[in-house]
Amino acid sequence: MEITYATSSNLDLADGVVGMDMAAWEVRAERPWPSLHSSSAPPASRWWSRLKAMTATEWLEMLLPCTRWICRYRSGDYLELDLTAGVTVGVMLVPQAMSYAKLAGLHPIYGLYSGFVPIFVYAVFGSSRQLAIGPVTLVSLLVSNVLGSIVDPSDELYTELAILLAFMVGVLECLLGLLRLGWLLRFISHSVISGFISSSAIIIALSQAKYFLGYDIVQSSRIFPLTESIIAGASDFSWSPFLMGSVILTLIILMKHLGKTKKTLRFLRSSGPLTAVVLGTAFVKSFHPPSISVVGEIPQGLPTFHIPRQFQHVKSLVPTAFLITGVAILESVGIAKALAAKKDYELDPNQELFGLGMANICGSFFSAYPATGSFSRSAVNNESGAQTGLSGIITGLTIGCALFLLTPWFRDIPQCALAAIVVSVGISLVDYEKAMFLWQVDKKDFLLWMLTCLATLFLGTEIGVLVGVFSSLAFVIHESANPYIAILGRLPGTTIYRNIDQYPEACLYLGIVVIRIEAPIYFANISYIKDRLREYELGISKNRKREPQASRIYFVIIEMASVPYIDSSAVEALKDLHQEYKLHEIQIAISNPNQKVLMTLARSHLIELIGKSWFFVSVHDAVKACIQQTPNLIGTSPGGRRDAPQSSQPGLVQKLRKQEDESAVDWEYLLPREET
Numbered sequence: 001m002e003i004t005y006a007t008s009s010n011l012d013l014a015d016g017v018v019g020m021d022m023a024a025w026e027v028r029a030e031r032p033w034p035s036l037h038s039s040s041a042p043p044a045s046r047w048w049s050r051l052k053a054m055t056a057t058e059w060l061e062m063l064l065p066c067t068r069w070i071c072r073y074r075s076g077d078y079l080e081l082d083l084t085a086g087v088t089v090g091v092m093l094v095p096q097a098m099s100y101a102k103l104a105g106l107h108p109i110y111g112l113y114s115g116f117v118p119i120f121v122y123a124v125f126g127s128s129r130q131l132a133i134g135p136v137t138l139v140s141l142l143v144s145n146v147l148g149s150i151v152d153p154s155d156e157l158y159t160e161l162a163i164l165l166a167f168m169v170g171v172l173e174c175l176l177g178l179l180r181l182g183w184l185l186r187f188i189s190h191s192v193i194s195g196f197i198s199s200s201a202i203i204i205a206l207s208q209a210k211y212f213l214g215y216d217i218v219q220s221s222r223i224f225p226l227t228e229s230i231i232a233g234a235s236d237f238s239w240s241p242f243l244m245g246s247v248i249l250t251l252i253i254l255m256k257h258l259g260k261t262k263k264t265l266r267f268l269r270s271s272g273p274l275t276a277v278v279l280g281t282a283f284v285k286s287f288h289p290p291s292i293s294v295v296g297e298i299p300q301g302l303p304t305f306h307i308p309r310q311f312q313h314v315k316s317l318v319p320t321a322f323l324i325t326g327v328a329i330l331e332s333v334g335i336a337k338a339l340a341a342k343k344d345y346e347l348d349p350n351q352e353l354f355g356l357g358m359a360n361i362c363g364s365f366f367s368a369y370p371a372t373g374s375f376s377r378s379a380v381n382n383e384s385g386a387q388t389g390l391s392g393i394i395t396g397l398t399i400g401c402a403l404f405l406l407t408p409w410f411r412d413i414p415q416c417a418l419a420a421i422v423v424s425v426g427i428s429l430v431d432y433e434k435a436m437f438l439w440q441v442d443k444k445d446f447l448l449w450m451l452t453c454l455a456t457l458f459l460g461t462e463i464g465v466l467v468g469v470f471s472s473l474a475f476v477i478h479e480s481a482n483p484y485i486a487i488l489g490r491l492p493g494t495t496i497y498r499n500i501d502q503y504p505e506a507c508l509y510l511g512i513v514v515i516r517i518e519a520p521i522y523f524a525n526i527s528y529i530k531d532r533l534r535e536y537e538l539g540i541s542k543n544r545k546r547e548p549q550a551s552r553i554y555f556v557i558i559e560m561a562s563v564p565y566i567d568s569s570a571v572e573a574l575k576d577l578h579q580e581y582k583l584h585e586i587q588i589a590i591s592n593p594n595q596k597v598l599m600t601l602a603r604s605h606l607i608e609l610i611g612k613s614w615f616f617v618s619v620h621d622a623v624k625a626c627i628q629q630t631p632n633l634i635g636t637s638p639g640g641r642r643d644a645p646q647s648s649q650p651g652l653v654q655k656l657r658k659q660e661d662e663s664a665v666d667w668e669y670l671l672p673r674e675e676t
Helices: 043-052 056-063 066-070 075-103 108-114 117-125 137-148 156-178 182-187 190-207 209-213 223-232 239-261 267-287 311-343 349-364 375-383 390-412 415-429 432-441 443-459 461-481 526-535 568-583 595-603 606-610 619-633 646-659
Strands: 485-490 497-499 512-517 555-559 587-591
Touching: 056 066, 066 117, 075 108, 075 137, 075 267, 075 375, 075 390, 075 415, 108 156, 108 390, 117 349, 117 390, 137 156, 137 190, 137 311, 137 415, 137 461, 156 182, 156 311, 156 349, 182 349, 182 461, 190 209, 190 223, 190 311, 190 415, 190 432, 190 443, 190 461, 209 223, 209 239, 209 415, 223 443, 239 267, 239 415, 267 375, 267 390, 267 415, 311 349, 311 375, 311 461, 375 390, 375 415, 432 443, 443 461, 485 619, 512 526, 512 619, 526 568, 555 619, 568 587, 568 606, 587 619, 595 606
Parallel strands: 512 555, 555 587
Antiparallel strands: 485 497, 485 512
């Protein structure tokens, strides 16, 4: 069955456009652009057809995204910038990688391993040209929390499980990318992510306090045990690491601030961690303070091939693997999309997932723990002028040189210097400005931010994420189940109908209610919509304050331009509502449904039930039809009795006729006249 729209004729035009040659603006049957929903084929068929139509070059670019920039590489324009950015990020990554490995409960060498092989693999399979991947604070904290509850960090099994976790995260990311399921993460609000990161940053900073204070504290992802442990061990406080750590932390923060505020000192932003490590190491080598602990021996050379083991622990690691995957994807894809928009090139989120997954899988074969995109290093990479993925390869080569040549120098790096690097990053992650912005703009999002933040602080990172995600989904479900329904009025002197809350000057018609449902109509919200529609049976809408002598409603016009689809449950509910309205002699009219909705209504026989003559192209057409039908309905009570003397009826009809704009358009049915 084919149902088409009829065109409306004799449209009113503003005075300024009368006389314009409208033929010049007409678009004939040959559409210059395809319809967004022109194909009725299922998504799998469209995807398979697209694959079959791809050329060899397109296949190569899809399988190896690096070929996109390799084939178009301009060495004269790009090489110097990529070299500078790659070396800058590499110098920044060396001390950060060791610091983050310590945060994860691992030996510092595994941080360098995580910043080596995954970078090269991502440069081949990833689609972002500025994203800098490697170990990050948040993922390191999650690794520490989950593995610390399974095995002691000093046990060799701890390292094996961290490597296995990288393999599992990589597999999950690859599956999400191949199945094109990245859209699932859209349901997690950015407020939830911001609240989680902010509270996690506080936990990260407190977890590094032991390197500042000079004594061990309990390992936990909750603020109360950490605080109690810090207070309980206060008698073992040592001034030397505290003073050194505080000085180094102050230096890093100061350099970062100067690098952000003064363009001429931009290089200080990335050189802060390296400066801290160099100064701290020089101090230890010169004075050998016994109370300051150092990193110790670090193996020299590149990582060897190593297949992940301990697969019997997979079941206990699955929840954390999903959690790390979600956090890593939200961070990486968000950063990558923002940088791609700045550089004006396309980025496929699903390709990003696959690239990150391959980086983690291959990294796990070379003793790396989970890696993902870094906020700070990606920003530095972009600011340093990175143009292509070659900057990432240069970063990887820088880490390789450090593994080959510099590991003997890392032995005397003070632990408090690495801790200061982690704390400086944690301080920058506390997004209090976001909380203030949400409080001013949207209290609901602020509530999400606070719920996630407090749950993470007091209940732990895993529970905090779950609370945030479920709260976010609860808000989505509530908004979907309680859609906004606007009452429309006619703007004076026009045939345009708008929300009367937004346009108080809009005119309403006696006995007619025009509503617009601004959501899909389906099983979850149809009960709410029916309840709202029943309110208009007696004309008791709070917004309707016109003409109190209009004792009842005769017509309910539903404007469906904002309804993308309607399901079978909603159709059945509309049928029930039509029968209820029919008993009370209220007529439903439908205005401007899209083709998909119209076909659903036709297949369910709702069009025949309501009547083809009550489906219209525009709201104004429906209003004019209702006004013309008013003399046949006015003055009749639901039981068929007259509820007013005959002499009083013409007055209301005359008022309705008077409201009708004499210059308005002639109304037409939505369906062709011959079908009605």
